[in-house]
Amino acid sequence: MSKESSLKQEDSMHPITSIISPSDVNVISSIGNNMVISRNPNISKDEATINALGYKQEFKREFSFFTTFSVSFSVLGLLPSIASTLFYSICYAGNAGITWGYLVGMIGVMCVALSMAEISSAFPTSGGLYYATAMLSPPKYKALLSWCVGWSNYFVQVTGAPSVGYSCASMILALKQMTDDSYTAPTWHCYLLTTAITFVCAIIASSPTKWIAWINSCSTIMNMMFLFISFIIILAANKRSSDLDLSKFNSNDSAWSITNYTDWPDGVSVLMSFMAVIWTMSGYDSPFHLAEECSNAQTATPNAIVMTASTGGIIGFAFQLAIAYTIVDLDAVVNDDLGLGQPYVAFLDQLLDRPKTLALSAMAIVTAFVMAFSCMIAASRVLFSYSRDGCFPLSKYWSKVNPITKTPVNAVWANWFIGQLLLTLMFGGVAIDAIFSVGAIGSFISFTVPTLLRITYARDKFIPGPWNLGKFSDVSGIFAVAFVFLMIPILNFPQYRGADNTPDLMNWTVLVYWASMFIAIGWFLIYAHKIYSGPKTNLDDDDLITSGEEKMQVIEAVVSSGHSVRFGLGEKA
Numbered sequence: 001m002s003k004e005s006s007l008k009q010e011d012s013m014h015p016i017t018s019i020i021s022p023s024d025v026n027v028i029s030s031i032g033n034n035m036v037i038s039r040n041p042n043i044s045k046d047e048a049t050i051n052a053l054g055y056k057q058e059f060k061r062e063f064s065f066f067t068t069f070s071v072s073f074s075v076l077g078l079l080p081s082i083a084s085t086l087f088y089s090i091c092y093a094g095n096a097g098i099t100w101g102y103l104v105g106m107i108g109v110m111c112v113a114l115s116m117a118e119i120s121s122a123f124p125t126s127g128g129l130y131y132a133t134a135m136l137s138p139p140k141y142k143a144l145l146s147w148c149v150g151w152s153n154y155f156v157q158v159t160g161a162p163s164v165g166y167s168c169a170s171m172i173l174a175l176k177q178m179t180d181d182s183y184t185a186p187t188w189h190c191y192l193l194t195t196a197i198t199f200v201c202a203i204i205a206s207s208p209t210k211w212i213a214w215i216n217s218c219s220t221i222m223n224m225m226f227l228f229i230s231f232i233i234i235l236a237a238n239k240r241s242s243d244l245d246l247s248k249f250n251s252n253d254s255a256w257s258i259t260n261y262t263d264w265p266d267g268v269s270v271l272m273s274f275m276a277v278i279w280t281m282s283g284y285d286s287p288f289h290l291a292e293e294c295s296n297a298q299t300a301t302p303n304a305i306v307m308t309a310s311t312g313g314i315i316g317f318a319f320q321l322a323i324a325y326t327i328v329d330l331d332a333v334v335n336d337d338l339g340l341g342q343p344y345v346a347f348l349d350q351l352l353d354r355p356k357t358l359a360l361s362a363m364a365i366v367t368a369f370v371m372a373f374s375c376m377i378a379a380s381r382v383l384f385s386y387s388r389d390g391c392f393p394l395s396k397y398w399s400k401v402n403p404i405t406k407t408p409v410n411a412v413w414a415n416w417f418i419g420q421l422l423l424t425l426m427f428g429g430v431a432i433d434a435i436f437s438v439g440a441i442g443s444f445i446s447f448t449v450p451t452l453l454r455i456t457y458a459r460d461k462f463i464p465g466p467w468n469l470g471k472f473s474d475v476s477g478i479f480a481v482a483f484v485f486l487m488i489p490i491l492n493f494p495q496y497r498g499a500d501n502t503p504d505l506m507n508w509t510v511l512v513y514w515a516s517m518f519i520a521i522g523w524f525l526i527y528a529h530k531i532y533s534g535p536k537t538n539l540d541d542d543d544l545i546t547s548g549e550e551k552m553q554v555i556e557a558v559v560s561s562g563h564s565v566r567f568g569l570g571e572k573a
Contacts, residue, residue, distance in 0.1 A: 018043050019545065022052045027122065028135045028463055030054040030535040035545040046124075046297050053125055054537035055388070058401050059293040060209050065300040067213040068287045070220040072308040075283030075378055077164065077371030078316050079227050082280060082323075083344035083364045084167035089276035089320075091334045091343060092495065093266075094259025095250075095327070097273030098320035105274035106313040108483035109281045112444070113309035114469060114476045115451040117302035120288045121465025124297040127385030127535070128288045129153050132450040134534040136458035142534045144524060145449065150386050151520040153446035155513065156282065157289075157379035159438050161198055161372050162419035166426065168368035169193040174342040175361055178349065187427055194423055201373035202416040205380060208405045209293050212377060219370040226363040227315060233360060234322045238351045244328060255324040261334055263497045271490045278440040278487065280316060284309040285447060286374070289381040302467040326351055379415045384408035389535045425512075438513045441491040448484040451477045 018038040022029035025045070031054045038051060047057045063071070089097035116129075123132040130150035134142045172193060173185040204215065240246040249255075262269045287304035291297045294304075327333060328350045333343050344364065348357040387395035402409040454462050455477040469476055492514075494507040524532070537544070545551050 020048050020052050025049045025052045026463055027052055031537050031544065035551065036539060037543045037545060046295060049124060049298065050292060054539060055125060056538055060406050061293055061295045062209045063213055063290055063294040065303055067217055068290050068294050068300060069304040069307050070216040071290060071374055071377060072283050072286035072304055073220045073223060074216050074370050074374035075286045076308055076312045077367055078312055078319065079230065079364050080164065080167060080368030080371050082316060082319060085276035085279050086343040089273045091261055093269040093273040094257065094330055095255050095324040096258040096270055097276065099256045099324050101270045101273045102277050102317055102320055105277035106317065109277060110309055110313060111476045111480040111483060112447050113284050113305055115480045116285060116447055117305040118464060118468050118473060119450050119454065120291065120305060121298045121302045121467035122463060124291040124301055125385065126289050126292045126381045128291060129446050129450060130386065131535050133453065136450060136453040136462060138457055143529060143532060146534050147524050147532060148521060149446045149449045150391050152442045152517065154382055154386060155516055156439050156442040156446065157382045158415050158418050159422060160375035160379060161201060162422050163439060164368055164372040164375055165194045165198040166423060168197050168365055168372060171342055171345060171361060171365050171368065174345045175358060191423060191426060195420060197369060198372060198416060198419055201376050202412050204373040205376035205412045206405060206407065206409045209407060216374060223367050226367055227319060230360050230363055231319055231322055233356055234326055234351065237356060238326050239353060240326065240328060249325040259330060262495045263500055272493055274487060275440050275491055278444060281309060281312055282439055282443045286378040289378045298465045299467050323347065376412060376415065380408050380411040383411040383415055388538055390532055438509060441488060441509060441513055444484045444487060448481055452481050
């Protein structure tokens, strides 16, 4: 049957209402200059944009700007993130790591976030980072570069929920140890508790989009409340002056000073403490992965990215100032004399009475649980979108949308299973800490490659979306790339060097992240390059117009059946 006959037959049931090209919505697309046939009589700008980028509209767009921000703020999880990463800030550079060190690091992170927001407006797809890389790369290298960015970002996503679940379980067991002197948590207790936490989180992450949006809206409000309550109690209800015969707050010199707990120079120790702010702030990419479920995505998505990064940065800085000005014994927190394995809980225990310590720790635990299932939501969208283009083994299973929930349930549970395998690292001692630093280095690399291409090779090719930085675009991009180039080697540094750098104190990021990337790149060079050439459309062949002749056939078929056709989102013809 000819394409014209096929169109006439389909048109009798589903009238063609629009012919859309990438130029109509001002995007660079994997389908080049081809046009897309839409049979949706009420096609929106969002659907027209995703069609022009080469994809079907498969999700319900039930996320608004606020609910998208809510998911990303939950992924950011300031309270549990700060609690779980104190080891990388205060335990590297002392109070400087959570005061001026955090502030300097946040400036670099904000430049990365602003540049990502600009790219998300131009490429509002759930696989946007790797899609943007492919569209902005030299044709010869687009497959390899997008492959590397895709896998690097996936490593971030797949390690997110397990690392947060592990922190949640560790804090619960730390409270058990605090209230029961006879109890010492064995590793298998932590593993089973983490498994239970992430299992429940996976169930929640498999819910319909509308439920997820509502849950995250409520959890964001709860996050804000718990942060505010913790902030007030730490400042106003501490026992420094009443029980410890100290001033109510530390001096400025003490709160902003470097106490170097590494074998490296002071400046390097401060740079190493940036790992905490990088990991804490890494959730701001979540709106990008929800772009296909968000209405008005080209502006709501970048706004949510910037809102998450800026709000999280400012509130996180204020909260850590409270810690720096109230901490009683820095050495005791760093060395964890109580044996709790949680610097935040150790800090609360020396500052507050037991009931308040338990209450604030419980708040961090609850928000860590919320953060874990929010991480799973973002991770499932990444696995789904990359599988849609054949990036992963068994992609056809992970790229399915559940017909009942209209969410990628298969992808949720695939990530959960991989997470359980990663959690076995805890039986290797501190090697489990590598999943935190993988989240930092992997996110920075995947976030910044598209920006590097935008300010270099694709400088004149890039088509900015409605949300853009204008004349500040290059300034932000250059600073973001420079900051990332500085931090990539630093994130691989161990705390100690020489004879002090024993296997149990090693920074295993070098092995966990780089070995994983080596395997992914090796797989591409050996085999995957034969089946993967970059993002590919999942539109049906009958929905694509590849020539002027086909366009005329479509117009004639529609007109002859008594229907109208629109070009882009413009007037009917």
